[in-house]
Amino acid sequence: MTARTRFAPSPTGPLHLGHAYSALIAARAAAKLGGTFLLRIEDIDQSRARAAWEDQIYNDLAWLNLSWPTPVLRQSERLPRYAEAAAQLSAMGLTYPCSCNRADIEAAAGAPQEGVPQFGPDGRIYPGQCRQRSTKDIQPTDVLRLNLKKSIDVIDAISFSETGPLHTGTHVIDPEHLQSSVGDIILVRRNMGSSYHLSVVIDDADQGITHVHRGADLFEATQIHVLLQRLLNLPTPIYHHHDLIRDDAGKRLAKRDDARAIAKYRADGVTPQQIRHRVGLD
Numbered sequence: 001m002t003a004r005t006r007f008a009p010s011p012t013g014p015l016h017l018g019h020a021y022s023a024l025i026a027a028r029a030a031a032k033l034g035g036t037f038l039l040r041i042e043d044i045d046q047s048r049a050r051a052a053w054e055d056q057i058y059n060d061l062a063w064l065n066l067s068w069p070t071p072v073l074r075q076s077e078r079l080p081r082y083a084e085a086a087a088q089l090s091a092m093g094l095t096y097p098c099s100c101n102r103a104d105i106e107a108a109a110g111a112p113q114e115g116v117p118q119f120g121p122d123g124r125i126y127p128g129q130c131r132q133r134s135t136k137d138i139q140p141t142d143v144l145r146l147n148l149k150k151s152i153d154v155i156d157a158i159s160f161s162e163t164g165p166l167h168t169g170t171h172v173i174d175p176e177h178l179q180s181s182v183g184d185i186i187l188v189r190r191n192m193g194s195s196y197h198l199s200v201v202i203d204d205a206d207q208g209i210t211h212v213h214r215g216a217d218l219f220e221a222t223q224i225h226v227l228l229q230r231l232l233n234l235p236t237p238i239y240h241h242h243d244l245i246r247d248d249a250g251k252r253l254a255k256r257d258d259a260r261a262i263a264k265y266r267a268d269g270v271t272p273q274q275i276r277h278r279v280g281l282d
């Protein structure tokens with residue numbers, strides 16, 4: 001099987017050093033494996049995605065000497081495919097509609113208990129007020145959630161291989177841990193037609209991605225991706241979660257951190273070679 005890696009930014013802000021690091025690692029891995037490096041634009045959140053940021057992504061990556069096959073897959077053009085996958089999960093009886101807003105979830109969450117996690121990859125773990133609702137009664141203002149307990153009940157043990165430096169090895173996913181630390185994630189967000197988790201799983205499979213390289217902040221979310229792959233009968237890639245690039249004070253870089261934007265470095269006359277050096281890839 002030919003190796004395929006990918007870099008999958010959201011065009012909601014400038015690329016910063018952390019993005020450059022992810023993209024370079026994925027491109028290098030493809031080169032080393034004699035495979036292909038792909039670029040994917042994750043723009044399902046149309047309220048935040050901007051064409052100008054997308055153009056800047058192409059521009060910055062080309063400046064870093066990266067190249068990729070075109071046309072580039074854009075998630076906003078794939079909503080029917082995500083709807084089909086969500087319908088598949090619904091037909092398996094694994095989804096329910098949910099009308100809770102953030103305040104409802106906070107109110108239902110109750111007092112923190114020692115040793116019980118309150119937050120997962122998507123923020124506050126959903127307490128389950130809408131869990132008994134039926135998907136056929138979904139309203140236009142509802143989101144669609146995955147019933148995690150039922151999902152776990154229909155699959156066997158699941159695991160994935162991780163080659164990143166922080167968690168190298170085979171990870172068997174513990175159903176109890178999944179329930180307590182991830183919970184009923186949103187599959188289809190309001191006004192979005194999908195969610196990050198659903199889209200990323202479908203696209204990695206449809207694009208034949210064999211190796212996923214991304215930041216360590218997504219390590220926990222990988223459990224849900226592997227679960228979705230198993231439920232939808234899709235292959236599981238090999239994962240590599242890399243360390244996060246931090247600023248000189250040790251703070252994780254965020255997209256809003258314009259000072260660290262690649263575009264800013266370029267404007268200051270920094271070379272691609274110096275960027276590679278700054279992220280430790282010389």
Ligand code: GLU
Pocket residue numbers: 007008009010042200213214218
């Ligand atoms: N669009 C995601 C981001 O920009 C990428 C996540 C992934 O690589 O799976 O954080």
